[in-house]
Amino acid sequence: MKNQPTPLPTSREQPILSLNAFTGARAALAPDIAALVERRVRSFGAGSVLFYDEPLKIVRAEGAYLHASDGRAYLDFYNNVPTVGHCHPKVVEAVQRQIGAFNIHSRYLFDIAHDYAEKLLATFPPALSNVVLTCTGSESNDLALRLAARTSGGTGFIVTRTAYHGNTAAVTEVSPSSYKRGGPPAHVRVVPAPDPALFGNDVAQGFTDAVSAAIAGMEADGIRFAGLLVDTIFSSDGVFADPPGFLQGAVDVAHAAGGLFIADEVQPGFGRTGAGLWGFSRHGVEPDIVTLGKPMGNGYPVAGVVTRPEILSDFCADFGYFNTFAASPVATAAAMAVLEAIEQDGLVANAERVGRHLAGRLRHLQGRTPITAVRGAGLYLGVEFGTQDGPAPDIAKGLINGLKQRGILIGAAGQYGNVLKIRPPLCVTTTHADQLVEAIEDVLAAG
Amino acid sequence: MKNQPTPLPTSREQPILSLNAFTGARAALAPDIAALVERRVRSFGAGSVLFYDEPLKIVRAEGAYLHASDGRAYLDFYNNVPTVGHCHPKVVEAVQRQIGAFNIHSRYLFDIAHDYAEKLLATFPPALSNVVLTCTGSESNDLALRLAARTSGGTGFIVTRTAYHGNTAAVTEVSPSSYKRGGPPAHVRVVPAPDPALFGNDVAQGFTDAVSAAIAGMEADGIRFAGLLVDTIFSSDGVFADPPGFLQGAVDVAHAAGGLFIADEVQPGFGRTGAGLWGFSRHGVEPDIVTLGKPMGNGYPVAGVVTRPEILSDFCADFGYFNTFAASPVATAAAMAVLEAIEQDGLVANAERVGRHLAGRLRHLQGRTPITAVRGAGLYLGVEFGTQDGPAPDIAKGLINGLKQRGILIGAAGQYGNVLKIRPPLCVTTTHADQLVEAIEDVLAAG
Numbered sequence: 033m034k035n036q037p038t039p040l041p042t043s044r045e046q047p048i049l050s051l052n053a054f055t056g057a058r059a060a061l062a063p064d065i066a067a068l069v070e071r072r073v074r075s076f077g078a079g080s081v082l083f084y085d086e087p088l089k090i091v092r093a094e095g096a097y098l099h100a101s102d103g104r105a106y107l108d109f110y111n112n113v114p115t116v117g118h119c120h121p122k123v124v125e126a127v128q129r130q131i132g133a134f135n136i137h138s139r140y141l142f143d144i145a146h147d148y149a150e151k152l153l154a155t156f157p158p159a160l161s162n163v164v165l166t167c168t169g170s171e172s173n174d175l176a177l178r179l180a181a182r183t184s185g186g187t188g189f190i191v192t193r194t195a196y197h198g199n200t201a202a203v204t205e206v207s208p209s210s211y212k213r214g215g216p217p218a219h220v221r222v223v224p225a226p227d228p229a230l231f232g233n234d235v236a237q238g239f240t241d242a243v244s245a246a247i248a249g250m251e252a253d254g255i256r257f258a259g260l261l262v263d264t265i266f267s268s269d270g271v272f273a274d275p276p277g278f279l280q281g282a283v284d285v286a287h288a289a290g291g292l293f294i295a296d297e298v299q300p301g302f303g304r305t306g307a308g309l310w311g312f313s314r315h316g317v318e319p320d321i322v323t324l325g326k327p328m329g330n331g332y333p334v335a336g337v338v339t340r341p342e343i344l345s346d347f348c349a350d351f352g353y354f355n356t357f358a359a360s361p362v363a364t365a366a367a368m369a370v371l372e373a374i375e376q377d378g379l380v381a382n383a384e385r386v387g388r389h390l391a392g393r394l395r396h397l398q399g400r401t402p403i404t405a406v407r408g409a410g411l412y413l414g415v416e417f418g419t420q421d422g423p424a425p426d427i428a429k430g431l432i433n434g435l436k437q438r439g440i441l442i443g444a445a446g447q448y449g450n451v452l453k454i455r456p457p458l459c460v461t462t463t464h465a466d467q468l469v470e471a472i473e474d475v476l477a478a479g
Numbered sequence: 480m481k482n483q484p485t486p487l488p489t490s491r492e493q494p495i496l497s498l499n500a501f502t503g504a505r506a507a508l509a510p511d512i513a514a515l516v517e518r519r520v521r522s523f524g525a526g527s528v529l530f531y532d533e534p535l536k537i538v539r540a541e542g543a544y545l546h547a548s549d550g551r552a553y554l555d556f557y558n559n560v561p562t563v564g565h566c567h568p569k570v571v572e573a574v575q576r577q578i579g580a581f582n583i584h585s586r587y588l589f590d591i592a593h594d595y596a597e598k599l600l601a602t603f604p605p606a607l608s609n610v611v612l613t614c615t616g617s618e619s620n621d622l623a624l625r626l627a628a629r630t631s632g633g634t635g636f637i638v639t640r641t642a643y644h645g646n647t648a649a650v651t652e653v654s655p656s657s658y659k660r661g662g663p664p665a666h667v668r669v670v671p672a673p674d675p676a677l678f679g680n681d682v683a684q685g686f687t688d689a690v691s692a693a694i695a696g697m698e699a700d701g702i703r704f705a706g707l708l709v710d711t712i713f714s715s716d717g718v719f720a721d722p723p724g725f726l727q728g729a730v731d732v733a734h735a736a737g738g739l740f741i742a743d744e745v746q747p748g749f750g751r752t753g754a755g756l757w758g759f760s761r762h763g764v765e766p767d768i769v770t771l772g773k774p775m776g777n778g779y780p781v782a783g784v785v786t787r788p789e790i791l792s793d794f795c796a797d798f799g800y801f802n803t804f805a806a807s808p809v810a811t812a813a814a815m816a817v818l819e820a821i822e823q824d825g826l827v828a829n830a831e832r833v834g835r836h837l838a839g840r841l842r843h844l845q846g847r848t849p850i851t852a853v854r855g856a857g858l859y860l861g862v863e864f865g866t867q868d869g870p871a872p873d874i875a876k877g878l879i880n881g882l883k884q885r886g887i888l889i890g891a892a893g894q895y896g897n898v899l900k901i902r903p904p905l906c907v908t909t910t911h912a913d914q915l916v917e918a919i920e921d922v923l924a925a926g
Contacts, residue, residue, distance in 0.1 A: 068588050075596035077609035078792035081801055082586055089588040090808075093581035111583065113803060119579060128575040132566060134540035135778035136558065139529055141515050141536040149522035162524035167614045167780045168804055174621075174647045199800055200621045201649035210799045326803060331582035333614045333780040333804035345525035352657045353646055354528055356560060356773060357615055357780035361537075 054082035064101065065089055083443075085433055093118035096460045098441065109456040109468055110441040112412075115302055115327030116373040117459040123330045126369035130362045138165075138359035148364040151371055153338065155309050157318050162344050164337045165359035169298035169325020170198030172335045175353070176261070176321045177202050179339060180292040182347045183320070186258035188250040190243055190286075193222045194447045196268040197261060197296055198325075206261055209268050219255050221246040225269035225447070226278055229405075235274075240281030247289045259292040259320075264311030265300035267453065270446030271407050271414025273305070279315040292343075293317070298325035298335075299412065303374050303458060306384030306410025314409060330373075332366035333357070379458040383410035390454070390465035397469070401476050402427050413454040414445065415472075423448035427476075434475035440468055501529035511548065512536060530890075532880055540565035543907045545888065556903040556915055557888040559859075562749055562774035563820040564906040570777045573816035577809045585612075585806035595811040598818055600785065602756050604765050609791050611784045612806035616745040616772020617645030619782045622800070623708070623768045624649050626786060627739040629794045630767070633703035637693045637733075640669045641894045643715040644708060644743055645772075653708055656715050666702050668693040672716035672894070673725055676852075682721075687728030694736045706739040706767075711758030712747035714900065717893030718854045718861025720752070726762040739790075740764070745772035745782075746859065750821050750905060753831030753857025761856060777820075779813035780804070826905040830857035837901070837912035844916070848923050849874050860901040861892065862919075870895035874923075881922035887915055 054069070061069065065087060072080050089101035095117045097105045108118070116123065130144070138145055149163050166172045181187055189206050191197070196209045204210050206220050216222065223242040224230050231238025247257050260282060266272040283293045300311030301324055307314040312322065320343065325335040335358075347353070357363065374380065387410040394406045394415055404418040417427040428444040431452060435442050445453040456464070501516070508516065512534060519527050536548035542564045544552045555565070563570065577591070585592055596610050613619045628634055636653050638644065643656045651657050652667050663669065670689040671677050678685025694704050707729060713719040730740045747758030748771055754761040759769065767790065772782040782805075794800070804810065821827065834857040841853045841862055851865040864874040875891040878899060882889050892900040899919075903911070 065588065068590070068593060071593045071597065072588070074608070075593060075600055075610055076806075077788045078795035079609065079611045079800060081799075082588065087588050089590075090581055090583055091589070093583060098581070098583065098587070113584065114582070118581060118583075124579050127578050131574050131779075132571050134537055134545070134565060135561070136537055136540060136545065136565075137560065140545070141512065141519070141529065141534050142538070143515070143536075146515060146518045146522060150518065153522055161521070162526065163522055164526045168618065168802070170618065170802075171615065171647065178648050178651075199802055200618065200647045201625050202647065204625075204798060211797075212799065213797050331804070331807065331809070332578075333810070341524045348525035350658075350660050351651060352528075352659065353526060355615070355617075355646055357778070359523075360778065362778070363780070 054084055054087050061086060062102075084436060088436075096457050096464055104439055106436070107440045107464055107467060109454050109460070110443045111457065112299065112304065112455040113326045113331050114457050115304065116330055116370055116377065116379060117457045120330055120369070120373050122373045122376075123332070123366055123369040126365040127332060127362060130365040133361070135360055135362045137356050139354070142361050144361050144368060145359045145364045148368045148371075151368065152336070156322065156338055159318070159340050160322060160338050162339055162341045164344065164353070164355075165363070166335045166337065166355050167333045167357050167363075168198070169323060169335050170200050170203050171355065172298070172323040172325055172337045173197045173203045173206075173261070173296060174200045175337050176294045176323050177206065179321055179337070179343050179347050180259035180294055182350065183343050184256070184258040184291050186256035186291060188219045188221065188255040188257045190221050190223055190246045190250075190257075190260045192225045192262060192266060192269050194225065194269045195222075195263065197263070218253065221250050225266050226272045227270070236278035236281050239278060240285055243282040244285045247285065247291070257286075257289045257291040259294050260286040261294040261296060263296045263299050264315065265305060265409065265412050267299040267412065267455070268445050270416065270451040271412060271453065273314075273407060273409040273412070276307075276314050277316050279312070279317050283317045292320040294321045294323065295319035296323050298323060299455070302327040302370065303380040303383055304410055304412050304455065306380060306387050308380065328370060329363060329366040330370050332363060334363040334367045374458070377459065383458050386460055386462055386465050387411045387413065389462045390468065393465065393469045394472075397473065401473075408454070411454070411456055411458055411460070415452040415454065416446070417450045417452070423450040425449035428452055431472060431475050434478065435471050438471040438474065440471050501531055501534050508533060509549075531883060535883075543904050543911055551886055553883070554887045554911055554914060556901050556907070557890045558904065559746065559751065559902040560773045560778050561904050562751065563777055563817055563824065563826060564904045567777055567816070567820050569820045569823075570779070570813055570816040573812040574779060574809060577812040580808070582807055582809045584803050586801075589808050591808050591815065592806045592811045595815045595818075598815065599783070603769065603785055606765070606787050607769060607785050609786055609788045611791065611800070611802075612810070613782045613784065613802050614780045614804050615645070616770065616782050617647050617650050618802065619745070619770040619772055619784045620644045620650045620653075620708070620743060621647045622784050623741045623770050624653065626768055626784070626790050626794050627706035627741055629797065630790050631703070631705040631738050633705035633738060635666045635668065635697040635702040635704045637668050637670055637690055637697075637707045639672045639709060639713060639716050641672065641716045642669075642710065644710070665700065668697050672713050673719045674717070683725035683728050686725060687732055690729040691732045694732065694738070704733075704736045704738040706741050707733040708741040708743060710743045710746050711762065712752060712856065712859050714746040714859065714902070715892050717863065717898040718859060718900065720761075720854060720856040720859070723754075723761050724763050726759070726764050730764045739767040741768045741770065742766035743770050745770060746902070749774040749817065750827040750830055751857055751859050751902065753827060753834050755827065756821075775817060776810060776813040777817050779810060781810040781814045821905070824906065830905050833907055833909055833912050834858045834860065836909045837915065840912065840916040841919075844920065848920075855901070858901070858903055858905055858907070862899040862901065863893070864897045864899070870897040872896035875899055878919060878922050881925065882918050885918040885921065887918050
């Protein structure tokens with residue numbers, strides 16, 4: 033295709049999502065696990081994606097720990113959905129209470145949906161004063177694309193090269209990491225992640241120029257630009273957070289070209305970066321549309337889109353939009369409990385403090401280990417591995433399984449799958465962080 | 480557009496979804512309701528869709544009743560999501576227990592997801608042996624469209640004229656009832672609902688011919704046919720159920736043209752028709768893909784796609800698909816409790832018995848009231864109103880608000896909005912049905 037600016041990487045055939053996948057060597061499994069995997073493959077078929085060479089069977093969870101059927105407690109440095117901690121008492125109590133009282137769609141009135149909407153919106157810039165609640169981050173990004181297309185009059189979107197924004201038909205098109213064959217369609221253009229290894233000292237200018245070139249390429253092909261959609265911590269690209277503010281130029285370029293800026297806060301949102309609740313505010317930029325998901329209900333399916341009233345009303349003039357399970361009393365009670373737990377447990381400050389401690393200790397390993405970079409903010413860290421031959425996904429994969437043997441859960445990301453992705457429940461402590469660092473050292477030493 | 484076979488109705492500008500909408504005459508409202516509506520419009524903006532001229536504020540729900548802030552208990556003949564009854568003890572207990580134990584995504588193993596998947600799949604024809612769990616009916620239909628496109632190699636879909644299948648970008652395209660302006664895109668063709676008023680005594684042949692003509696029209700425009708997608712009770716079209724089996728010809732035509740048949744069971748599924756669990760089985764047809772939603776978790780967000788393994792594996796060769804909140808232990812525990820409650824409470828038989836009683840009594844009103852037809856199966860009934868001037872949506876709208884004044888909740892559907900849509904929790908009794916019939920008589924008599 034003419035002017036497709038950045039071809040997809042050809043160095044891997046599998047999407048990042050399956051980097052840590054169970055590959056089917058069932059003979060080595062414990063009999064109860066093997067039997068469950070067998071049943072799973074029969075029912076879920078090709079849709080079955082499991083973690084680990086030896087999948088874990090979970091039987092209980094609490095705080096920062098998942099308890100497995102092997103009798104061990106695993107320290108969870110992977111799961112960002114249970115963001116205030118597994119089975120947080122506040123969330124558990126809120127869901128238990130509300131599901132016993134009533135659970136109905138939002139074409140009727142009830143207090144909790146509006147108490148929550150107001151508490152949530154108070155955390156955003158005043159212009160972003162409307163919220164549409166949905167059930168999943170995918171539904172949120174799907175709606176965001178439609179809002180941006182309607183407001184801009186365009187159809188073209190720009191995303192980063194290894195982005196993941198969700199699983200609907202429209203959102204998969206803007207999620208290059210989901211493609212196992214080929215690349216995105218013509219209306220989707222990819223730019224490199226804001227990687228210092230690529231752009232050197234001026235990530236801001238480099239990323240701005242890349243977005244600018246992508247818009248120009250799109251327009252040269254007769255495709256009108258609709259918006260720039262980024263996860264503001266660039267998680268599946270390998271975690272890129274610094275320097276704060278580097279997003280401003282790209283947002284300005286998008287606006288100047290008549291497009292919208294959509295901040296996907298599914299990964300960094302709800303306090304994870306340790307610098308306020310939202311990843312975009314750390315960059316000092318104001319999105320036109322913000323999408324929310326995973327951590328919003330600590331595992332209860334609730335998500336949302338926050339935007340300006342006119343963006344929503346223009347869209348609603350063309351289409352009816354209703355979401356049956358969204359904005360229900362149980363969903364909003366769960367989400368309210370999450371916001372309250374973040375405040376009462378001081379989780380933003382904890383993310384900053386523990387994240388800084390952890391990043392500092394990991395950076396001390398650089399030089400004497402194959403760690404080539406430690407990036408991120410708060411409790412969203414990326415630890416990159418490389419050798420003289422380049423990116424080292426095998427080291428990352430070895431660590432994932434080695435850490436599991438040592439009772440710690442973690443995952444990987446990045447264009448080459450060579451970046452450990454650290455995003456634990458926000459209740460982890462510096463002691464937990466020390467355990468992780470020591471286990472990483474131990475696995476690397478064991479080779 | 481050339482060969483667009485059936486233009487959208489021009490007789491109404493509002494989608495069916497908003498037929499029963501609160502229109503904003505706030506001065507007449509009780510002060511507490513007015514204040515809550517005011518807050519709602521501020522936060523939800525144009526996305527706020529409320530029921531009734533005087534919206535109801537719900538404070539509690541149980542069985543067949545919603546309890547409102549006005550102190551009244553409303554008999555619920557509208558809500559099909561709480562299908563086994565509001566706050567069914569089995570579902571409440573299952574969610575309360577599991578949310579306190581653990582709630583995590585399905586890349587780890589746990590028993591309940593597989594116990595549920597097997598129990599669910601056992602209710603389908605043997606060839607439909609894989610399930611992908613999702614969070615919403617919209618996500619299910621979105622995935623179904625992609626599966627059908629991949630397997631058929633086509634892009635064109637046929638749906639009924641007033642169909643509603645969900646709210647994502649792709650699914651809205653196949654949901655004509657969501658369009659407030661214009662019609663569906665070129666790859667979506669609409670056929671009339673299987674309406675005896677249109678097709679006379681041979682609904683089967685008429686509907687088959689309409690599908691056939693739509694495929695021919697699509698192919699004449701160079702669009703390859705991918706599939707026929709129908710709600711097997713044709714709910715938003717106005718409820719069309721008879722004669723059982725009328726779908727066979729259309730399914731055969733779709734298959735002969737290389738397309739797939741997608742049965743959307745979000746409305747009729749889980750026993751509502753009183754003839755087994757699924758609407759398609761009442762017609763004796765075997766779908767290639769079945770989509771599930773609303774009633775599946777009695778209000779907990781859980782949904783799914785059931786299909787043949789090769790359809791899923793072909794798709795998964797091209798794209799990664801993972802759904803974070805789906806197939807979680809809480810979602811599958813809720814869904815399991817629903818299947819068990821349907822069995823233990825004998826709800827399929829109850830739907831048949833109460834539905835037959837209710838339809839019989841309503842048919843007795845024909846002739847001496849403006850009821851022109853009573854259609855449906857089990858506890859999915861459509862009651863059509865007309866006068867010598869044609870369809871009478873005003874009578875339906877008057878009944879919706881008149882029944883509410885008499886403590887009964889109900890909605891409307893159909894191309895002209897003139898069909899009362901009866902789809903209560905499946906636990907309603909013949910006494911409840913009698914109350915409804917008597918209240919309808921009373922409202923009609925009051926004029």
